[in-house]
Amino acid sequence: MEDRVVWKRAPVIIAFLCNWCSYAGADLAGTSRQQYPPSVRVIRVPCSGRVNPIYIIKALADGADGVMVSGCHPGDCHYLAGNMYARRRFAVLKKLLEISGMEPDRVHFTWVSASEGTRFAEVVRDVTDKVRALGPNALADGGSRYEL
Amino acid sequence: MSFETQQKELRDLCAALLRDGAVESVIGFGERSDSCCVCPPIAAKREKDAGKLAWNSRCVPNLAPYLPLRGKTAIVAKPCDARAVVNLIVERQIPRESVRIIGMDCAGMTGADGNPLRACAECGERRAPVADDIIANEISSRRELEDTRGEYSAKRFKDEMKKCILCFSCRQACYGCYCQTCFADRVLPNWQPAEPGFGAKMTYHLGRAMHLAGRCVECGACENACASGVDVRYIIRGVTEFIEKEYGFRAGIDIEASPVMQSCSMDDRNVGFWGGDERE
Numbered sequence: 001m002e003d004r005v006v007w008k009r010a011p012v013i014i015a016f017l018c019n020w021c022s023y024a025g026a027d028l029a030g031t032s033r034q035q036y037p038p039s040v041r042v043i044r045v046p047c048s049g050r051v052n053p054i055y056i057i058k059a060l061a062d063g064a065d066g067v068m069v070s071g072c073h074p075g076d077c078h079y080l081a082g083n084m085y086a087r088r089r090f091a092v093l094k095k096l097l098e099i100s101g102m103e104p105d106r107v108h109f110t111w112v113s114a115s116e117g118t119r120f121a122e123v124v125r126d127v128t129d130k131v132r133a134l135g136p137n138a139l140a141d142g143g144s145r146y147e148l
Numbered sequence: 149m150s151f152e153t154q155q156k157e158l159r160d161l162c163a164a165l166l167r168d169g170a171v172e173s174v175i176g177f178g179e180r181s182d183s184c185c186v187c188p189p190i191a192a193k194r195e196k197d198a199g200k201l202a203w204n205s206r207c208v209p210n211l212a213p214y215l216p217l218r219g220k221t222a223i224v225a226k227p228c229d230a231r232a233v234v235n236l237i238v239e240r241q242i243p244r245e246s247v248r249i250i251g252m253d254c255a256g257m258t259g260a261d262g263n264p265l266r267a268c269a270e271c272g273e274r275r276a277p278v279a280d281d282i283i284a285n286e287i288s289s290r291r292e293l294e295d296t297r298g299e300y301s302a303k304r305f306k307d308e309m310k311k312c313i314l315c316f317s318c319r320q321a322c323y324g325c326y327c328q329t330c331f332a333d334r335v336l337p338n339w340q341p342a343e344p345g346f347g348a349k350m351t352y353h354l355g356r357a358m359h360l361a362g363r364c365v366e367c368g369a370c371e372n373a374c375a376s377g378v379d380v381r382y383i384i385r386g387v388t389e390f391i392e393k394e395y396g397f398r399a400g401i402d403i404e405a406s407p408v409m410q411s412c413s414m415d416d417r418n419v420g421f422w423g424g425d426e427r428e
Contacts, residue, residue: 053358054331054339054351061347068422074414084412087421091394092361092387092409094420096354099386101302110422123422 028117049082172219231400251279267368
């Protein structure tokens with residue numbers, strides 16, 4: 001029998017959402033009364049290309065249980081190509097985190113457009129389920145700073 | 149012995165370059181003071197200084213961080229150093245015309261105990277891919293390597309991080325760490341926690357690995373500089389392999405290339421993304 005994951009608090013997922021698509025998508029999810037878990041802490045960024053990989057590393061080192069980054073679909077970037085630079089960066093970062101032994105399901109990247117409120121809710125539900133299955137972030141030694 | 153013939157050829161070439169005024173200085177390796185030391189970097193500026201240049205199995209340091217000197221500079225370059233110089237040119241850190249690469253055929257350098265260095269044992273490069281002069285040796289061009297990557301696990305990473313004392317020697321030795329202010333030294337925003345715990349080490353090493361993604365030339369300067377024997381290069385090596393496979397890019401091979409992380413394409417795959425790897 002496999003070990004049961006014990007949560008003494010709700011999982012904390014830091015979500016970096018691009019101002020032009022995903023933040024509006026999250027807004028739409030709210031205004032259209034989509035249900036999703038309250039585990040995400042949204043940080044609005046101008047573009048997914050603005051997300052420095054160190055933000056994600058730092059979030060994990062400081063005890064966040066999961067990180068998700070969402071931007072415009074490729075080709076729809078408000079700044080033309082910001083999300084495509086971000087795509088390479090995130091692919092490499094994900095590989096790097098895998099190499100250093102981080103569970104791959106802690107970090108998620110995706111594209112959510114301003115009209116995809118349903119997709120945003122679906123992503124958050126799925127990411128929360130995956131992070132919940134992994135248990136609290138054990139890589140950070142100090143324990144979570146987000147004790148609730 | 150081939151080192152001696154290469155050394156003689158190198159001294160003759162550098163003496164000629166300095167005499168003719170083709171270059172103002174030559175960055176190279178000097179004679180070591182003790183058999184356990186590595187050859188220190190020296191800059192020869194006059195013709196008679198060319199006789200001080202050394203080439204032996206302890207020419208360990210990567211000389212690329214010493215560029216650029218004033219005026220046109222020749223650099224004595226192992227294949228890894230030459231790749232570092234090429235990548236600095238690709239990243240517009242030094243102008244192509246300011247540097248003359250003297251490519252030394254290299255069979256790998258050794259440690260103080262006479263055994264090959266870890267990076268050199270893993271290196272298949274024998275000749276600089278881009279060079280203005282080649283000081284040849286009879287060694288074969290490339291050799292096949294055994295797989296020394298080992299497993300990628302959280303335990304391995306934590307064990308390596310336990311040894312790290314956050315002295316930042318790896319950063320100082322690295323040719324690619326040329327930022328005026330390293331993110332690890334920043335106070336605003338303060339990325340590094342004051343306490344040198346696992347979180348600080350993880351932020352530093354993963355952050356540095358991200359900065360070196362697609363730029364590492366695997367010279368091993370970081371691990372040679374490390375005082376506590378951390379295998380700091382293994383995570384970067386995994387990323388380098390991924391970038392080579394996914395984007396077909398190796399740092400310092402092509403002088404006309406554009407840096408891999410500073411380019412993008414609609415045809416890139418969504419590797420590791422939520423919802424699969426498909427193209428959109």
